Amino acid sequence: MRLFSRHLLLAVGLGALVLGTSGCTRIRTHQGYQVDKLLVDSIQPGIDNRASVEATLGRPSFTAQFGDQDWYYVSRDMRALAFSNPKPVAQTILHVRFDAAGNVVAVDRMGLEQVAKISPSGDKTPTLGRHRSLFDEIFGNIGAVGAGGMGGAGGGSNTGGPNGS
Incomplete structure (x- = not known):
């Protein structure tokens, strides 16, 4: 009977240990475009145009803000441990540039070196401009x-009748 209770206690303890450590697993995620090297290598400057790029790679992740001469395909692999903030492990940005006629001019690839680490400083964002106190803001x-003409009508003088005569 004692041997059975020891085995039961050991089994429950191992079960609790397995459940407790299962929350500490690494989480891997993929975000964005699924890069197919063969398809990307098939895009040739001077040969392909917007229609053929869209047929080969699909719609871009985003386009240039002004005009549509630049298409971007973004792919990122992230990794996190349990509840920590995810960190990028791999990243590919495919930049397809077009000329005014819509033909491919260049295909550029950028990687993880483009990720910038930004460290906030404190709980306030520094801004340029005047630093005013609470009383300056209120009063x-x-x-x-209305200091220009004291009446809001442009500060002109009124000499009489309704039409100013």
Whole structure:
């Protein structure tokens, strides 16, 4: 009977240990475009155009903000341990540039070296401009409103009748 209770206690302890450590596994995720090297290598400058690139690679992740001369395909692999912040492990940015006629000019690849690490400084964002106190914010406009003509009508003089004569 004692041997059975020891085995049961050992089994319960091992089960609790397995469940407790299962939350500490690495989580791997993929975000964005699935890069197929063969398809990407088939895009040739001077030969392909927008229609053939879209037929080969699909719609881009995003396009240039002004105009549609640049298409971007973004792919990123992330890794995290349990509840920690995910960190990029691999990244590919495929940049396809077109000329005004819509033909491919260049195909560039960028990797993880393009990821910038940004460290915030404190809980406030520094900005340029005036530094005003609370009282300046509240009482700073007293006397400034309507100071040009005191009436808001442009400051002209009124000499009589309704049409100014």
